Amino acid sequence: MELLLSFIFFTYGLIFGSFFNxxxxxxxxxxxxxxNxxxxxxxxxxxTWTELIPVFSYLVQRGKCKKCHQPISILYPLMELGTGILFVLSYWQYGWSHQxxxxxxxxxxxxxxxxSDLAYKKIPNRLLLFFTPLxxxxxxxxxxxxxxxxxxxxLLAFVLIFLVILVSRGGMGIGDLKYFTLFGFIFGPIxxxxxxxxxxxxxxxxxxITMRVKKVGKRTKIAFGPYIGLAALTVFFTGEQIISWYLSLF
Ligand SMILES: [Zn+2]
Structure with missing residues (x-):
């Protein structure tokens, strides 16, 4: 039963991941x-529908379009797989609960x-506006x-990130500010x-790593959104453990 449910969460994750792309x-x-x-x-x-199966289509076609043979971004299958794994992890860690x-x-x-942030260096307002009421x-x-x-x-998130924006002069944007503030609301100050x-x-x-691999300069604008998202997921899954471990040091 547990295995079946994990499989269902994973499959739904793959399908939703494809939609999130x-x-x-x-x-x-x-x-x-x-x-459409x-x-x-x-x-x-x-x-065609055989090219729309999450992850598998990418593997079968070896990351290339069937017709024009141009490479398909690895981002698509990675995000599908990531969503699948994160859906299962949420279920494993919290079971049938509000978490x-x-x-x-x-x-x-x-x-x-x-x-969005990787593709356009933008955190879309519309997505934040859609999710905030939820x-x-x-x-x-x-x-x-x-x-x-x-x-x-x-409040803490808003003030802190606002100061960071003032001091860093363009290191972070207004999109990052709103994104962080939403997480401040969800998780509380600590x-x-x-x-x-x-x-x-x-x-x-x-x-x-990016500077090393792509040999870009320090001035190149990097998308910060993915790191904020990764940090939020770390806090969601392990935040309490990290904080109690940290407090036990004193
Ligand atoms: Zn093509």
């Missing part, structure tokens, strides 16, 4: 509902924003203890501080 790529262009079928980015040919709902919501927010409703029914931690978290620390840590490591 489309959302992340189309929302910034406002074409989410204008173009998926198409090849290079030759713009509409894909499972939070996990699925977080993944559904983070994956399309990651795609998190408000979630925290209304399942508040932090005490409930005002949500308000403190969002877990938010951990999230902020982790995102800068991941961002620094990621920046160094």
């Amino acid at each position: 489309v959302v992340g790529l189309r929302v910034p262009n406002k074409t989410l509902f204008k173009e 079928r998926s198409y090849c980015d290079t030759c713009e040919r509409t894909l 499972l709902v939070l996990g699925l919501l977080l993944v559904s927010l983070i994956i399309p924003i990651t795609v 998190f408000l409703v979630y925290r209304f029914f399942f508040p932090l203890d005490p409930f005002w931690l949500t308000l403190m978290g969002s 877990q938010f501080l951990l999230l902020f620390f982790l995102s800068t840590l991941y961002g620094t490591l990621g920046g160094l």
Whole structure:
């Protein structure tokens, strides 16, 4: 039974992941509902259903379009696989509880924003606007203890990131500010501080690796959204353990 449910969560994750790719790529262009079928980015040919199976199509076609043989971005299968794994992990860690709902919501927010930020260096307002009310409703029914931690978290996030933007002069953008503030609301001030620390840590490591691999200069603008998302997932899955470990050091 457990195995069957894990399989179901994973499969749903793959399918949703495939949808999140489309959302992340189309929302910034406002074409989410204008173009119905998926198409090849290079030759713009509409894909057949055998080319739309998450991950498997990519593997079968060896990462290339069937017709024009141009490479398909590895981002697509990675995001599908990532969504599948994160859906299962949420279920394994929290079972049938309200945190499972939070996990699925977080993944559904983070994956399309990651795609969007990687593709366009943009965190779309529309995605934040779509998800914010869902998190408000979630925290209304399942508040932090005490409930005002949500308000403190969002205030702390807003002020801190606002200062970072002022000091860093363009290192982070308004999109990052809103994204961080939403996480401050969801996680409260203490877990938010951990999230902020982790995102800068991941961002620094990621920046160094990117500079090495792509040989780009320090001035090149990097998308910070993926690191914020990764930090939020780390906090969701292991935040309490990390914080209690840290406190035990004193
Ligand atoms: Zn093609």
